[in-house]
Amino acid sequence: MRHVQRLLNQLQPDADPQVACAPGTPPPRDTVIIFTGSFNPPTVAHLALLKQGWRYARAQREPAHLYSAFSKRTVDKEGVERPLLLDRVILLQDLLRARLPRTGILLFNRGLYVDQARAVRQTFPRVKRILFLMGFDKIEQIFDPRYYEDRDASLEELFHLAELLVAPRGTAGEEALAELLQRPQNQRFAPYVHSQSFDAAYRDISATLVREKGKGYEHDVTREVRRFMRDTRAYEGPLKRADDSEVDIYNERVQYLKQRLGPVS
Incomplete structure (x- = not known):
């Protein structure tokens, strides 16, 4: 945890694009496929997409x-x-070791894919090709002009650096992706977008519903995640004591980590 937090401290959102490998992750090279998310918490749909x-x-x-x-x-x-970003990184690291052991973890200071691609190219010269793995909601966001001062210039830079690997959920998602890429303003970028089929059974799995503990949420996460949720109470409200006072178990965890590690993200 100390090593991960040290890396997070070095990543400044207002700095030039930066990327770091989580402990145990080999430096990227050759073709890299990157799936960026908040993993709050990681669900079985996240694992299926990976x-x-x-x-x-x-x-x-x-x-x-x-x-x-x-x-x-x-x-x-x-x-x-x-939960803290620190906790989410450690949880995903443990989950991947158990379920997808050859999958690494990268840490970025920026959220835009073009900035992430720039960081990978600048930091890891042995990388030959970058593909960002995502669901359909993300590619809609990428083509949405609201996120850019100059959409086309930003997309030209993005697709000069990277390609997209999109996994639409089911036939309806594939049709929606085709329609999005056929729009006149998007057609020239279509060759850089690759579709990968994805089981529609994962359509309704949502990390938000898991956080809210919707019906059947236990089936949408693995036992490692259920254990984390139970042990840390990261998604729970305060507990009431017999004297009607309250204690927030997760906040106590955060305070403990601050004492051991200093400021935590």
Whole structure:
């Protein structure tokens, strides 16, 4: 945890694009497939999408390597106060070791894919090809002009540096992706977008619903995640004591980590 927090401290969102490898992650080289998310918490859908990335990697004629990734600045996401980014990195690291042991973890200071691609190219010169793995909601965001001062210039830079590997959920998602890429303003970027089929059974799995403990949420996460949720109470409110006072178990964990590690993210 100390090593991970030290790396997070070095990543400044207002600095030039930066990337670091989590402990135990080999430096990227050759073809890299990167799946960036908040993983709050990681669900079975996240794991299934990473497995799709591995299927694509195995089909490549040159060596390919898969990475999940976090950003200290996440685009269009809720303000995450708990659990800490530190806890989410450690949880995903433990989960991947158990379930997808050849998958590494990258840490970025920026949320935009173009900044992440720039950071990888500048930091790891042995990388030959970058693909960002994502669901359909992300590619809609990428083509949305609201996120850019100059959308086309930014997309030209992005696709000069990287390509996209999109996993739409089911036939409807594939049709929606085709329609998005056929729009006149997007057609010239279509050759850089590759589709990878994804089981529609994962359509309704949501990390938000897991955090809110919706019906059947236990089936949407693995036992490692359920254990983390139970032990840390990161998604729970305060507990009431017999004298009607309250104690926030996760906040006590954060205070303990601050004492041991200093400021934590």
